[in-house]
Amino acid sequence: MLFTTELFDLNYSRLGHALALYAYPWQILPELAGHIRAVGASLPAERFEQVGEEIWIAKTATVAVSAEITGPCIIDEEAAVRTGAFLRGKVMVGRGAVVGNSTELKNALLFDGVQVPHYNYVGDSVLGYRAHLGAGAVTSNVKSDRSFVVIRGGGELIATGLTKCGAMLGDRVEVGCGCVLNPGVVIGPGAQIYPLSSVRGYVPGGHIYKAADNMVKRREF
Numbered sequence: 682m683l684f685t686t687e688l689f690d691l692n693y694s695r696l697g698h699a700l701a702l703y704a705y706p707w708q709i710l711p712e713l714a715g716h717i718r719a720v721g722a723s724l725p726a727e728r729f730e731q732v733g734e735e736i737w738i739a740k741t742a743t744v745a746v747s748a749e750i751t752g753p754c755i756i757d758e759e760a761a762v763r764t765g766a767f768l769r770g771k772v773m774v775g776r777g778a779v780v781g782n783s784t785e786l787k788n789a790l791l792f793d794g795v796q797v798p799h800y801n802y803v804g805d806s807v808l809g810y811r812a813h814l815g816a817g818a819v820t821s822n823v824k825s826d827r828s829f830v831v832i833r834g835g836g837e838l839i840a841t842g843l844t845k846c847g848a849m850l851g852d853r854v855e856v857g858c859g860c861v862l863n864p865g866v867v868i869g870p871g872a873q874i875y876p877l878s879s880v881r882g883y884v885p886g887g888h889i890y891k892a893a894d895n896m897v898k899r900r901e902f
Contacts, residue, residue: 683835683837683839683883684704685701685703685706688849688850688851688852688867688870689792689807689870690809690810693793693794693852694790694792695720696717696720696773699716699719699720700807705839706807707807707841707846709807710807710843710845713790714753714770717753717754717755717771717772718735720773721753721755724737724755728740728741733750733752735754736751736753737755737756738755739757739759739760741759742756742757742759742760742761743761743762744756745762745764745765749766749767749768750768751770754768754772755773755774756774757776757777757793759776760776760777760778760779761778761779763779763781763782763798764782764783766781766782766783766785767783767784767786768785768786769785769786769787770787771787771788771789772786772787772788773791774795775791775792775793775794775795775810776793777794778793778794778796779796780797781796781797781799781801783800784797784800785802785803786803786804787803787805788806789803789805789806790806790807792852795808795812796812798816799816799817800816801816801817801818802819802820803847803848804845804847805845805846806848806849807850808848808854809850809851809852809853809854811852812850812852813854815856815857815858815860816859817860818857818860818861818862819861820847820848820862821861822846823844824844828844829841829843829844830845832846832865832867832883833865833882833883841865846864847865847866848862848867848868849866849867850862851868851870851871853870853871854873854874855872855873856874857874857877857878859877860874860875860876860879860880861879861880862874863880865882866881867883867884868884869884869885869887869888870887871886872885872887872890873888873889873890878890878891
């Protein structure tokens with residue numbers, strides 16, 4: 682379950698059509714800025730306002746005065762960007778998504794309904810519909826030796842060609858407080874990650890991750 686269409690319902694993002702061009706979701710990362718610019722330039726003026734260079738904010742979105750935003754960036758309808766958030770550019774915030782207190786985003790695609798509400802860092806990552814990061818959970822996007830990130834999952838090793846690649850979270854993934862998602866992590870739809878976990882590699886959809894050697898199938902999934 683590494684393919685884009687296996688991880689995400691592409692109907693739940695304004696950039697879904699763009700992501701559909703890529704077999705694997707991390708392939709959009711080097712080109713995310715261009716896709717944001719193209720969509721931003723086509724947004725209807727009656728529903729979106731361009732508030733700065735390559736920054737488009739929906740009129741129904743709520744953005745704290747203390748938030749810092751660098752373009753290109755789209756903040757979609759009914760989204761909330763709260764106190765002290767830092768959006769460093771190349772960011773798509775989906776409909777109804779929440780970017781919380783002191784959360785930092787960079788080169789990130791957030792689907793509709795995503796919640797990163799408390800002290801999170803999301804860099805070079807794609808978060809699917811209604812994915813949620815608990816307080817203090819972060820995506821690590823660079824390996825300590827600065828080498829290229831390799832995706833490991835389902836018995837496959839896939840070279841990304843990227844030195845910066847964070848996490849790919851499928852739809853409705855729940856990540857507990859204080860977790861570290863290491864570079865190139867892929868988490869399948871509906872999976873749950875226990876608090877304080879350090880996650881590497883691949884977590885199948887519908888599983889609960891307690892440790893690398895302790896994953897169990899969710900009963901209700």
